[in-house]
Amino acid sequence: MDDDRFSELRGRLAAAGSVCVLTGSGISAESGLPTFRGVGGLWRAHRVEELASPEGFTRDPHLVWSWYAERRRAHAQVEPSPAHRALAQLERRAQRFTLVTQNVDSLHRRAGSRNVLELHGALREARCTRCTARRPFDESFDLDALAHDCGGIWRPDIVWFGESLPRDVLEAAFEAARTADLMLVVGTSGIVQPAASLATKRCTGAYVVEINPEQTALTPLVDRSIRARATGVLPLLAA
Numbered sequence: 344m345d346d347d348r349f350s351e352l353r354g355r356l357a358a359a360g361s362v363c364v365l366t367g368s369g370i371s372a373e374s375g376l377p378t379f380r381g382v383g384g385l386w387r388a389h390r391v392e393e394l395a396s397p398e399g400f401t402r403d404p405h406l407v408w409s410w411y412a413e414r415r416r417a418h419a420q421v422e423p424s425p426a427h428r429a430l431a432q433l434e435r436r437a438q439r440f441t442l443v444t445q446n447v448d449s450l451h452r453r454a455g456s457r458n459v460l461e462l463h464g465a466l467r468e469a470r471c472t473r474c475t476a477r478r479p480f481d482e483s484f485d486l487d488a489l490a491h492d493c494g495g496i497w498r499p500d501i502v503w504f505g506e507s508l509p510r511d512v513l514e515a516a517f518e519a520a521r522t523a524d525l526m527l528v529v530g531t532s533g534i535v536q537p538a539a540s541l542a543t544k545r546c547t548g549a550y551v552v553e554i555n556p557e558q559t560a561l562t563p564l565v566d567r568s569i570r571a572r573a574t575g576v577l578p579l580l581a582a
């Protein structure tokens with residue numbers, strides 16, 4: 344990708360007082376993790392309602408935990424991509440920078456990003472369905488010991504379809520979108536709400552740039568859509 348395509352965008356980054364970035368599973372595709380809806384996507388191999396919903400969890404908590412344990416192990420076996428690392432570099436240079444992600448793979452944090460809002464939770468902890476107890480979700484987590492002594496059971500710290508997003512995280516994300524001069528939307532199909540709405544003119548007055556090898560639901564709504572992979576653009580912006 345020749346550089347002068349990005350000189351205007353570099354200029355916008357340098358001039359921006361506040362940058363907001365929205366990412367989806369596509370930015371982790373180049374780390375080797377499957378997306379949700381693309382070819383080989385996670386939703387291709389499983390039925391969504393069985394695994395990522397309160398009903399599915401109630402019906403078979405062990406199956407749901409087994410799936411998340413498999414995903415957590417996959418996350419631990421990959422590295423942040425050059426795109427994740429580029430966003431951490433851009434954050435260090437920006438006056439104000441907020442990274443809003445739909446991903447639960449912790450790769451932005453592992454890449455060094457600091458101000459990360461995880462809209463859909465993360466696979467680092469389990470939380471109790473009944474009380475506020477939390478515990479690490481790591482190799483020591485026993486899928487056959489899901490009962491918590493308060494009478495509840497451990498559940499993944501993930502937001503499932505039909506559940507509301509953590510209020511404080513969502514409010515911070517809307518505030519970041521509202522005050523942003525520049526927004527980058529990277530690796531999301533833009534169909535899951537409320538995350539996708541952050542990139543629409545209803546939520547932001549920023550100049551919005553999408554980076555995605557494919558067209559998405561957001562493509563008609565953004566100011567510029569760059570048809571490319573995240574690692575084909577972000578490292579050039581951060582260079």
Ligand code: APR
Binds near residue numbers: 379557571
């Ligand atoms: N660089 C940039 N974008 C990419 C790349 C890449 N290398 N590879 C794929 N993509 C794009 C795809 O074109 C697609 O638009 O990433 C997007 C992935 O879309 P989805 O699979 O729908 O994932 P996402 O948008 O993150 O899903 C949102 O839905 O299932 C729920 O909670 C889950 O957080 C998830 C939410």
